[in-house]
Amino acid sequence: xxxxxxxxxxRNVGGQVxxxxxxxxxxxxxxxxxxxxxAQGAAENLxxxxxxxxxxxxxxxxxxxxxxxxxxxxxIEDKPYTAVAIALGLGWLLGRTHRPL
Numbered sequence: 595x596x597x598x599x600x601x602x603x604x605r606n607v608g609g610q611v612x613x614x615x616x617x618x619x620x621x622x623x624x625x626x627x628x629x630x631x632x633a634q635g636a637a638e639n640l641x642x643x644x645x646x647x648x649x650x651x652x653x654x655x656x657x658x659x660x661x662x663x664x665x666x667x668x669x670i671e672d673k674p675y676t677a678v679a680i681a682l683g684l685g686w687l688l689g690r691t692h693r694p695l
Contacts, residue, residue, distance in 0.1 A: 596646050604638030606632050 613622075613628025670677040 596642035596649075598638050598645065599642030602635045602637070604635070606635030607641060608633055609633075663691055 609628045609631030611628070612631060613625050616624025616628055657662075
């Protein structure tokens with residue numbers, strides 16, 4: 595869990611408490627400060643969640659790339675003639691797509 599999520603949640607709770615105290619005492623300045631702290635805490639928490647989600651997505655992408663590389667390596671090592679035939683076919687197709695009409 596990202597540190598921004600923890601600090602954002604704490605600031606959000608602190609803002610709620612400050613806002614409630616301001617409402618109970620009738621202090622509009624405390625209410626406004628509490629609302630600002632709550633909004634800032636919510637934004638920081640959202641930033642932390644986004645950062646965590648991006649980190650998880652990058653880790654998943656890395657794992658998928660490593661898995662694909664392992665599969666490709668095993669296929670080339672186990673079936674070299676098939677790999678060469680596929681490479682030749684792909685090269686031929688690429689050559690055909692760039693040929694003028």
